[in-house]
Amino acid sequence: MSPMTADRLAYVFSCSAAALALGIAAPAAADTLVDNVQGITIDEDGKVDRFTGLWIDDDGKVKLVLKRGDQRPSGVDYLLDGKGQFVIPGMIDAHAHVLGVGFAALTLDLSDTASLAEAQAKIATYAAENPGRRWIVGTGWNQEKWGLGRFPTAAELDAVVSDRPVWLERVDGHAGWANSAAINLAGVTAASKDPAGGRIERASGSRAPSGIFVDEAMSMVAAKVPRPRPEDRDLALQEAQEIMLRNGVTAVADMGTSIEDWQSFRRAGDKGALKMRIMSYAGGVDAMELIGGPGPSPWLYNDRLRLNGVKLYLDGALGSRGAWLKQPYADDAGNVGLPSMNSSQLRNLMSRAALDKFQVAIHAIGDAANSEVLGAIEDMSGTYEGDRRWRVEHAQIVDPAELALFGKHGIIASMQPVHQTSDRTMAEARLGQGRLAGAYAWNSIADAGAPLAFGSDAPVESIDPFAGLAAAFTRTDAASQPFGGWQPQERVTREQALTAFTYGGAFAGFAEGRFGRLVEGERADFVLVDRDLLLASPEEIRATQVLQTWVGGERVYDSEEKGGSRR
Amino acid sequence: MSPMTADRLAYVFSCSAAALALGIAAPAAADTLVDNVQGITIDEDGKVDRFTGLWIDDDGKVKLVLKRGDQRPSGVDYLLDGKGQFVIPGMIDAHAHVLGVGFAALTLDLSDTASLAEAQAKIATYAAENPGRRWIVGTGWNQEKWGLGRFPTAAELDAVVSDRPVWLERVDGHAGWANSAAINLAGVTAASKDPAGGRIERASGSRAPSGIFVDEAMSMVAAKVPRPRPEDRDLALQEAQEIMLRNGVTAVADMGTSIEDWQSFRRAGDKGALKMRIMSYAGGVDAMELIGGPGPSPWLYNDRLRLNGVKLYLDGALGSRGAWLKQPYADDAGNVGLPSMNSSQLRNLMSRAALDKFQVAIHAIGDAANSEVLGAIEDMSGTYEGDRRWRVEHAQIVDPAELALFGKHGIIASMQPVHQTSDRTMAEARLGQGRLAGAYAWNSIADAGAPLAFGSDAPVESIDPFAGLAAAFTRTDAASQPFGGWQPQERVTREQALTAFTYGGAFAGFAEGRFGRLVEGERADFVLVDRDLLLASPEEIRATQVLQTWVGGERVYDSEEKGGSRR
Secondary structure, X not given: OOHHHHHHHHHHHXXXXXXXXXXXXXXXXXXXXXXOOEEXXXXXXXXXXXXXXXXXXXXXXXXXXXXXXXXXXXXXOEEEEOOOOEEEEOEEEEEEOHHHHHXXXXXXXXXXXXXXXXXHHHHHHHHHHOOOOOOEEEEEEOOOOOOOOOOOXXXXXXXXXXXXXXXXXXXXXXXXXXXXXXXXXXXXXXXXOOOOOEEEEEOOOOOOEEEEEEEOOHHHHHOOOOOOOHHHHHHHHHHHHHHHHHOOEEEEEEEEEOHHHHHHHHHHHHOOOOOOXXXXXXXXXXXXXXXXXXXXXXXXXXOOEEXXXXXXXXXXXXXXXXXXXXOOEOOEOOOOOOOOOOHHHHHHHHHHHHHOOOEEEEEEOOHHHHHHHHHHHHHHOOOOOOOOOOEEEEOOEOOHHHOHHHHHOOOEEEEOHXXXXXXXXXXXXXXXXXXXXXXXXXXXXXHOOOXXXXXXXXXXXXXXXXXXXXXXXXXXXXXXXXXXXOOHHHOOOHHHHHHHOOHHHHHHOOOOOOOOXXXXXXXXXXXXXXXXXXXXXXXXXXXXXXXXXXXXXXEEEEOOOOOOEEO | XXXXXXXXXXXXXXXXXXXHHHOXXXXXXXXXXXXXXXXXXXXXXXXXXXXXXXXXXXXXXXXEEEOOOOOOOXXXXXXXXOOOOEEEEOEEEEEEOHHHHHHHHHOEEOOOOOOHHHHHHHHHHHHHHOOOOOOEEEEEEOXXXXXXXXXXXXXXXXXXXXXXOEEEEEOOOOEEEEXXXXXXXXXXXXXXXXXXXXEEEEOOOOOOEEEEEEEOOHHHHHOOOOOOOHHHHHHHHHHHHXXXXXXXXXXXXXXXXXXXXXXXXXXXXXOOOOOOEEEEEEEOHHHHHHHHOOOOXXXXXXXXXXXXXXXXXXXXXXOOOOOOOOOOEOOEOOOOOOOOXXXXXXXXXXXXXXXOOOEEEEEEOOHHHHHHHHHHHHHHOOOOOOOOOOEEEEOOEOOHHHOHHHHHOOOEEEEOHHHHHHHHHHHHHHHOHHHOOOEOOHHHHHHOOOOEEEOOOOOOOOOOHHHHHHXXXXXXXXXXXXXXXXXXXXXXXXXXXXXXXXXXXXXXXXXXXXXXXXXXXXXXXXXEEOOOOOOOOHHXXXXXXXXXXXXXXXXXXXXXXXXXXXX
């Protein structure tokens, strides 16, 4: 090193020292100013508040929330002029299946079919367009929506695809529909017995499999489907991120992460391709231990990924009558659904997770399942102290007498507003009019003092959070039905709904303070939309256009692939 | 922001701009100067070279290698005054089992026992000291070293521990020794058949299990041992790192990484506790796909971790007569050992890995196994073009007629010098004097043009690289036996040995240019030792004291827990 270089060094050091001595909080080269927006945030007190500008630092965190009249910083590198459009915090989906969303987008999707005939036509077209696929695999069908009044059959699939196996999962993931080629490959015959926790539907008047496999019986066929390869998963993750980000969803709780899913998340993180935030709940305690090891993972990739805990299943779904009820189904005398495990098994799994400080999220749909979970949490809350944030996923049908337990133990009610609007006719049929008091009881649960976290259960329902938002404060569906809302006493306010789709989802995943609100120090995750969600009608909210989505101070979706200007 | 703040900003910006305009390569705050050392490195041309100082940049990379008389930089933050001691590149162990090293250190270790009686005493003591352990698990025994002339028996274990199961793996990992409690728990009886690729040793004159389970038969008992929990693995990893670093080993190829191992590596990396570098080879193609996904992982944690490829096993070991030979064992007429898979299986697995650009490392010890691997590489080299760096692990007994194939295909010979010194008497017994020409043929393989990568196979042998270095250029053991060296024509030079333990290991793992040499731009991984490895006698080299170990410009081991001085 030459003496001249040493002199230069001395000069640079003196400058840096001077800057340090002055204690300046300088805009770094990558500081961003979002200005001229009509912003909504949840403030430090959990109240909905307004702002007009955001100063974002080099780390992608909110440095200052600016109100009308506040002086703007100079010297920032990038300015986004919102031109009077609307900014909301990034939406958080507290219950979805990330790779499921991606795979659904990449595979045959029957969720838009309105009849069996329409589904058959779509299946036939897909098979013809994909001659190279050894299996035809799809999802999204719903015989209720078709008005079929029964499950479809293998023969109805054979009529359109008989040259290779077909396996189509029901919209709720709790039943699968196979053609004869798939049933034969699975080796299922009239002599096959129902597995524990599952049911092979039989053709009427015989023991022959009808083509429908419920809950645990699904794996008899599903196990024969070629497994997706890692590159398939990576593609599905990329697709899922794109779908979520263009819907304004910046963070998601992934419910039922497998080690393969996790590795895909990490591959994306390792190469900087994880654009959104994933709070992961492993699919069972073995996956939990394999993914997290001795406890929850740290927050990785600048708060973009964490293994929070475990997702357990206690029952199935209402649609396939797998939900576990206290009294028999109104439309299926003698059937109360079925639990996936007994009380001891549930408590053992909860203990195994809680011992190592993993968060526990339990799928419970029927009132018997919810009762069992609430009882288990009641039993365990003395042993596992501290801030546990037990989660009940769905909590669809709760015995009204037990609602208070949600508040007593601060149990997170992770609910999906659109399920209510999709399910209402079916729920009335399954339960009868007299047993709806604790159904999708968002307001009652909130009144009991439980934190709400809203989500979509995508790909079971669309990921669209604006549909969920509208449903949450109206109890009406996309067609604004029924008039006045279904069981309207269970509406929540617009502000509660927005909170449950933002801060509520972050709190449910131990992420409060990191993201979920647009306040100083939190990650700058926000969405630029074209209307005011606090003023728009439900119909208008459902039609919200996402203009831009930003995560950690970076624009990750732009409806025009442009916007903002360099200074 | 106040106007005053804006002024301050302008001042800082002008300083930074000035520094940029001058184009200064300034020492950053964390630059380090290592000075006053007698350094050895492998230079850009692969030659051994000398230096006296190292300038290390803020990223922990070598900025400049300084010779006597070169001007030293001023303005660096930290100075290590070597006080005339010796610096060598960090040693790289091209074949070890990282968690195995840790677990061996944490479990009963019989590798220092010189007789069966001594082993029995040690087992009894360990059992008495660990009353809470449900199983007594250990490793390291070697009936050859005991001069027993046969395997030990279950009865000999029962004599010291009968209240709980005992399972002790042989030093080479190719056989296990169980007591009666363990055999009973495993359900092995006189009626049990040998599994494919394995052998249950039988008591003389009967079919009753003797207590020894060879190769694939080991899992009959091993599967009953409670699996280590993630926290056990993390502790073992920490222990292994400490052992390696205090031995001057800064990087290692982990041969046979499981997903559980990998997760432990990542947990350490995620929390900044990965102090050394691990080049990982998954234990089989399923683990490879699960860990790496569609291909090798990126280099993670500043070149501290990468999944390079897969480790496959083609045969067992000489000691347990599991190595696959072209002619029967000289001391076991009719037995040629056994391959773990057939030719098609081997090629299928190699293809599955190579298709996705994973590196393939194949364990081959006997001459039949080496012949099979060399033939498979010969067959595949046309299909899988480019820089594949096929690796043969051990390559202990090679048909002299086939040595040239190593050079022809640039096959990496990953060999462990100390194996030769430990094995020589046993190898003579197993092969007979007439079949030793291609045994541990380091020099012949190097002469054929193959890159050498040396390692230890720890915990099979000690991780100590200085023992390996001395063995490599002497063919003598720790007692300097035999005089003049065993098959001394297969010695390599001291410089070749040092290269094979540094640059050779990096090259074998596609890490050249990242670490392995002390040259500009590579990671500053080095070891401060108390003697000159290019001048010291073999005895002196074996007694080398590691004073400090540095990885990426950070001191990670210090024999005195001090040293250096802050400027």
